[in-house]
Amino acid sequence: MFIFGLSITLIFALAFQVAPMLIRTFAPGLLWVVILFTSVLGLNRLFSLEREEHAMWSWTSAPVDRGTVYISKVISALLFVLMSEILFIVPFFIFLNLPANFSFFQFALILFLGTGAIVSVGCLISGITLQAGLRDVLIPILLFPSASPVAIAATKCTGSLFDQKPMTEWNFWLLILGSFFVIFGMFGYLVFNRIVEE
Amino acid sequence: MPFFNHRNNLIHAAIAIVLSAINIYIVLSLEPPNLAQGIFGNIFYIHVPVAWTAFLLYLGVMISGVLFLTKKNKVWDHRGLAFAEVGTIFMFLVLTTGPIWAKPAWGIFWPWEPRLTTSLILFLIFLGYFMLREFGGNPEQVSRYAAVVGILAFLDVPLIFLSVKFWLPEMQSHPQVGQYFDSANPLPTYFLIFSFLSLLVVSSLMIRLRTNILSVKEAN
Numbered sequence: 534m535f536i537f538g539l540s541i542t543l544i545f546a547l548a549f550q551v552a553p554m555l556i557r558t559f560a561p562g563l564l565w566v567v568i569l570f571t572s573v574l575g576l577n578r579l580f581s582l583e584r585e586e587h588a589m590w591s592w593t594s595a596p597v598d599r600g601t602v603y604i605s606k607v608i609s610a611l612l613f614v615l616m617s618e619i620l621f622i623v624p625f626f627i628f629l630n631l632p633a634n635f636s637f638f639q640f641a642l643i644l645f646l647g648t649g650a651i652v653s654v655g656c657l658i659s660g661i662t663l664q665a666g667l668r669d670v671l672i673p674i675l676l677f678p679s680a681s682p683v684a685i686a687a688t689k690c691t692g693s694l695f696d697q698k699p700m701t702e703w704n705f706w707l708l709i710l711g712s713f714f715v716i717f718g719m720f721g722y723l724v725f726n727r728i729v730e731e
Numbered sequence: 732m733p734f735f736n737h738r739n740n741l742i743h744a745a746i747a748i749v750l751s752a753i754n755i756y757i758v759l760s761l762e763p764p765n766l767a768q769g770i771f772g773n774i775f776y777i778h779v780p781v782a783w784t785a786f787l788l789y790l791g792v793m794i795s796g797v798l799f800l801t802k803k804n805k806v807w808d809h810r811g812l813a814f815a816e817v818g819t820i821f822m823f824l825v826l827t828t829g830p831i832w833a834k835p836a837w838g839i840f841w842p843w844e845p846r847l848t849t850s851l852i853l854f855l856i857f858l859g860y861f862m863l864r865e866f867g868g869n870p871e872q873v874s875r876y877a878a879v880v881g882i883l884a885f886l887d888v889p890l891i892f893l894s895v896k897f898w899l900p901e902m903q904s905h906p907q908v909g910q911y912f913d914s915a916n917p918l919p920t921y922f923l924i925f926s927f928l929s930l931l932v933v934s935s936l937m938i939r940l941r942t943n944i945l946s947v948k949e950a951n
Contacts, residue, residue, distance in 0.1 A: 720883065
């Protein structure tokens with residue numbers, strides 16, 4: 534995921550060399566495009582062991598609520614995507630010559646909520662496409678339109694942060710990210726039982 | 732027994748045809764509220780009721796999904812698929828008539844208007860829904876997966892609408908829409924409601940026919 538994110542960053546840096554002045558305006562959007570694509574890569578692999586080794590029975594027969602399995606998948610995917618983000622965000626700023634003069638705590642909050650929102654709906658879609666023949670195609674086709682509010686809200690938050698606007702001006706977008714995370718996290722927890730029914 | 736051999740279904744179809752004919756006549760013969768837009772202004776009498784119907788049909792997909800997951804009755808799966816198919820046809824009409832109306836009203840075909848954008852995103856989610864139905868794997872499981880996607884799509888609507896609305900705040904106002912809802916001249920509003928009711932009759936016939944076909948297929 535880290536190498537994939539780094540590769541896309543490199544492509545963006547090369548492609549936007551023709552207009553280096555515009556790159557600052559586009560940077561928030563580019564960052565979330567990289568994160569969204571990287572997440573898809575992670576989500577494709579999320580249930581790969583269960584799929585390849587036919588090991589799904591091991592946790593469908595475990596004496597725990599299957600919603601708990603969904604929560605654990607969300608947490609593990611969130612950790613993996615966040616770790617890869619931390620690794621490729623540094624080269625992202627270096628390659629695109631972006632100034633890092635903003636609050637790192639607020640940036641971390643945006644990354645956490647945005648990635649959490651993508652992963653919460655992504656884990657659900659990954660579970661839904663577990664048996665599908667065209668799994669690699671179906672995940673982005675279902676995820677991208679479903680996660681479009683996340684793309685808008687996260688880009689708005691990041692853009693405002695890069696422009697050093699006060700948080701009161703863009704906390705509405707944080708609320709959208711948080712709501713998305715909570716709503717789809719709860720929805721996934723509730724319906725995951727039905728998804729993995731034998 | 733074929734669907735149209737039932738007397739009630741024939742009556743339903745006859746009412747749908749008559750109402751649609753009256754609706755088309757009204758839309759084509761009515762004086763446009765804004766003469767500057769010409770006859771394009773009258774697309775509004777189709778575009779808005781079609782959009783209302785499409786969103787209502789997608790609500791039907793969600794309700795069918797919830798009922799299928801709780802009751803596990805195959806009828807709700809068939810109804811969910813029928814709602815999704817008819818809803819997507821209507822949504823395609825929204826996405827076609829919207830830009831035709833937007834060009835004379837706003838000067839561009841695609842204004843990123845919140846409702847139109849929400850319709851596009853929902854339309855794309857439902858294209859994924861049909862792909863999942865086709866390539867999702869075991870039919871028994873696919874029915875459950877499709878029900879979940881149907882619920883997920885409708886849960887997404889308020890969030891998509893809010894984000895698109897505040898993404899481009901200048902698109903919030905619709906001065907062009909007000910002319911169709913004028914309390915001094917309620918006639919356009921009545922025509923809109925009539926158009927909506929006629930489309931409800933047409934869509935309900937389509938859903939009943941499709942559900943019937945799916946049930947017959949399942950029985951064989």
